[in-house]
Amino acid sequence: MKKPVNFSAEYAATLARTAVSAPPSTPPHVLVVEDELKTRDSLAEGLQMEAWTVSTASTGNEAVDLIDHATFDLVVLDWMLPDRDGIDVLRHVRQRGNQTPVLMLTARVAVDDRIAGLESGADDYLPKPFAFAELLARCRALLRRPVLSTSHFLRCGDLQLDTRARVAVRAGQAIPLTPREVDILEYLLRYQGQIVTREMLERDVWKQAHRFTSLDNVIDVQIMRLRRKVDGEGAERLIFTLRGLGYRLGREPE
Numbered sequence: 001m002k003k004p005v006n007f008s009a010e011y012a013a014t015l016a017r018t019a020v021s022a023p024p025s026t027p028p029h030v031l032v033v034e035d036e037l038k039t040r041d042s043l044a045e046g047l048q049m050e051a052w053t054v055s056t057a058s059t060g061n062e063a064v065d066l067i068d069h070a071t072f073d074l075v076v077l078d079w080m081l082p083d084r085d086g087i088d089v090l091r092h093v094r095q096r097g098n099q100t101p102v103l104m105l106t107a108r109v110a111v112d113d114r115i116a117g118l119e120s121g122a123d124d125y126l127p128k129p130f131a132f133a134e135l136l137a138r139c140r141a142l143l144r145r146p147v148l149s150t151s152h153f154l155r156c157g158d159l160q161l162d163t164r165a166r167v168a169v170r171a172g173q174a175i176p177l178t179p180r181e182v183d184i185l186e187y188l189l190r191y192q193g194q195i196v197t198r199e200m201l202e203r204d205v206w207k208q209a210h211r212f213t214s215l216d217n218v219i220d221v222q223i224m225r226l227r228r229k230v231d232g233e234g235a236e237r238l239i240f241t242l243r244g245l246g247y248r249l250g251r252e253p254e
């Protein structure tokens, strides 16, 4: 029987080690979701002028597919889309635990709509028509916000990690992890609900971005061991392998 861990300050201080550093700053990758071709193109062009990386989607389903298979720093999401609307896209994304900042665009001006948007997990809201400078300012403000949780307690379901004490606990039971496994788990938890590629792990956890030989096998083995410990028998599965993409930690939507 494993003993439950007591997160006292002394315990944390004794075990504290440098946490995984924040990912390096690269140009933001923004997803623009808008069905109107002219608006979509001009938004994409404007953001590209800022040297940002821009992807676009013209339907809600396309947006969901992209968000499920890639990691973005920001999503500019139109409310009115031909298939599922922006709110529905947003709900889907948040249900997966994905906390990517979302700026909603809409022609709707009613306060109720605005509240509905924010309650569904939008971070900001911009009524149409708007000046590009205004959109850019809102985007910048959202990108400046710490997207990744800065708390030293990271949680997903009944799994929690104290990043200072470097202790992981699932359903009240401590999980014995190696220092490397703690690094990986912290990284997966900070990117909860999003895809973490092997390249990201190589760069930010192994800190070896430009190797001649790939670390893929080493990473796969480490994740397999980590999963065996974290997602033990009878526990809800939290760490998923996405073939050809990488890994995702999060609860599956019901």
Ligand code: CA
Binding pocket: 034, 035, 036, 078, 079, 080, 081
């Ligand atoms: Ca629209």
